[in-house]
Amino acid sequence: MPPETFGAMICRARKERGWSQSRLAEELAQVSGRSTVTRQEVYRWEKGRRVPRFWLPHIATALDIPRDRLERAIAANGASDDSPDPAATLTTLLPDGDPLTPLTASTGRRVGAQDARDLAARVHGLRLADDVLAGRDLVSPARRELAAALRLYQEGRHTEAVGRSLLVAIGELAQIVGWIESDAGHHDRAEATYRLGVSAAREAGDLTLAGNVAGSLAYQWTNTGRQREGLALARAALDDAGPDAPGKARALFFDRVAWAHASIGEAQAAMRALEHAHEALVAAEPEAAPEWAYWVSEDELRVMDARVYTELRRPLRAVPLLRDVLNRYNAAHARELALYLSWLAVAYADANEPEAAAETTARMFALSADVASDRTAERSQVVLCRLADFEDVPEVRAVLGVA
Structure with a gap:
C-alpha cells in the first residue's frame, strides 16, 4: 500500500476534527501568532499543488501530527516507481488544440526576417529586465509582449524559415514570461504559458529550447509541492535535449535535476547531477551557447551546489560556497x-x-x-x-x- 501523501494526511486529520479548510486556516493563524493563511492555500496543500514550508511546524501543532511524519509524507508525495519516457512526458505538456495555428496567413501583413530579429531582441530585453525587476512589476508588460508575438505569428504572412524563427522567439518568450508569472505567484498561469512554450519550441524543431521551457516548469513543480513530477520532467527535459545540446544548456538541465533530487532527500543522486553540471559547463563551447543561457556560469552553478547542500542539511559545504559567490555578486x-x-x-x-x-x-x-x-x-x-x-x-x- 503506497504511503499517505501529505495532502491526504492533513485533509484526513482536518476532517477528523470536523474542521473546514477555513477553520484550519484560522487555527493556523492563531497558532503562528504573526501571520495569516487563506482557505485557498489550505486547498492547494491538500491537492498537492504547493508545499507549506513556513507553515509546516504550525500544521504539526494544529493537527497534532509529528513534524517528521509530515516531512516524510511530503517526500513521498506523488512517489512513483515508473520511469516515464522523456518524449511522452514532454508530449503531455502540449496544450489542447493548436494555439499556434496561423489565423489569417493569406490576408495578414507580410512578416519578414527583420521582424523575427526584432522580436528576438525584445525577448532578450525582457530577460535582462527580469534580472533587475521582480515578477509583480513585470508580469503585465510581459504578458502583453507574448500576446503581441502570438498575433505576429498567427496573423502575418511569412515564409517557412521566418515562421520557424518566430516560433523559436515565442518559445523563448513563453519561458521568460512563465518565469515572471511564477515569480509573481501566478503558478497556474505560468504552467499554461510554459506549455505553450514547449509547443512552440517543438514545432520549431528546437529540442534544447523545449528542454529549457519544460525544465522551467519542472523547477516550478519541484518548488510547489510536486517534487516527484518535477524530477520526472527535469529528467525528461535533459534526455529529450540529448547529449549534443550545448554545454551551458546541459549544465542548467543537470542543475534542475540535482535540485529535484535534493528536494526529496536523494543526496547521492543530487550530488552526481551537480558533478555532471560542472562537467558540462567545463566542456561548453561559448559560441554554441543559446542566448537564453547567457547567465549560466561557474558562480551560478556554485550557488546551486550550495542550495542543494543546504537542502540536504550539509551547511559546512554550503556556507563557504555561498559566502565566496555573494562577496562578488x-x-x-x-x-x-x-x-x-x-x-x-x-x-x-x-x-x-x-x-x-x-x-x-x-x-x-x-x-x-x-x-x-x-x-x-x-x-x-x-x-x-x-x-x-x-x-x-x-x-x-x-x-x-x-x-
Whole structure:
C-alpha cells in the first residue's frame, strides 16, 4: 500500500476534527501568532499543488501530527516507481488544440526576417529586465509582449524559415514570461504559458529550447509541492535535449535535476547531477551557447551546489560556497541576491550559528523590502521559521521583532 501523501494526511486529520479548510486556516493563524493563511492555500496543500514550508511546524501543532511524519509524507508525495519516457512526458505538456495555428496567413501583413530579429531582441530585453525587476512589476508588460508575438505569428504572412524563427522567439518568450508569472505567484498561469512554450519550441524543431521551457516548469513543480513530477520532467527535459545540446544548456538541465533530487532527500543522486553540471559547463563551447543561457556560469552553478547542500542539511559545504559567490555578486540583481542570502541564513542556522544567521537575514530583508517577488516572500517565511528555533538569542529576537 503506497504511503499517505501529505495532502491526504492533513485533509484526513482536518476532517477528523470536523474542521473546514477555513477553520484550519484560522487555527493556523492563531497558532503562528504573526501571520495569516487563506482557505485557498489550505486547498492547494491538500491537492498537492504547493508545499507549506513556513507553515509546516504550525500544521504539526494544529493537527497534532509529528513534524517528521509530515516531512516524510511530503517526500513521498506523488512517489512513483515508473520511469516515464522523456518524449511522452514532454508530449503531455502540449496544450489542447493548436494555439499556434496561423489565423489569417493569406490576408495578414507580410512578416519578414527583420521582424523575427526584432522580436528576438525584445525577448532578450525582457530577460535582462527580469534580472533587475521582480515578477509583480513585470508580469503585465510581459504578458502583453507574448500576446503581441502570438498575433505576429498567427496573423502575418511569412515564409517557412521566418515562421520557424518566430516560433523559436515565442518559445523563448513563453519561458521568460512563465518565469515572471511564477515569480509573481501566478503558478497556474505560468504552467499554461510554459506549455505553450514547449509547443512552440517543438514545432520549431528546437529540442534544447523545449528542454529549457519544460525544465522551467519542472523547477516550478519541484518548488510547489510536486517534487516527484518535477524530477520526472527535469529528467525528461535533459534526455529529450540529448547529449549534443550545448554545454551551458546541459549544465542548467543537470542543475534542475540535482535540485529535484535534493528536494526529496536523494543526496547521492543530487550530488552526481551537480558533478555532471560542472562537467558540462567545463566542456561548453561559448559560441554554441543559446542566448537564453547567457547567465549560466561557474558562480551560478556554485550557488546551486550550495542550495542543494543546504537542502540536504550539509551547511559546512554550503556556507563557504555561498559566502565566496555573494562577496562578488551584482548588487543590482536584488531578488537573486536576497534569495541566495536566504539560503546562507538557513545554512548558518543549520550550522548552529544563529548570530550569523540573524545578520544575514537582516541583510536579506533590507534587500527584498521593495522586491515584488513571490519567491523572496516565500523564502522569507522559510528563514523566519528556521530562526524561530533560536528565539532566545538576542540578535535573532531582534530580527524576528522587525519581521
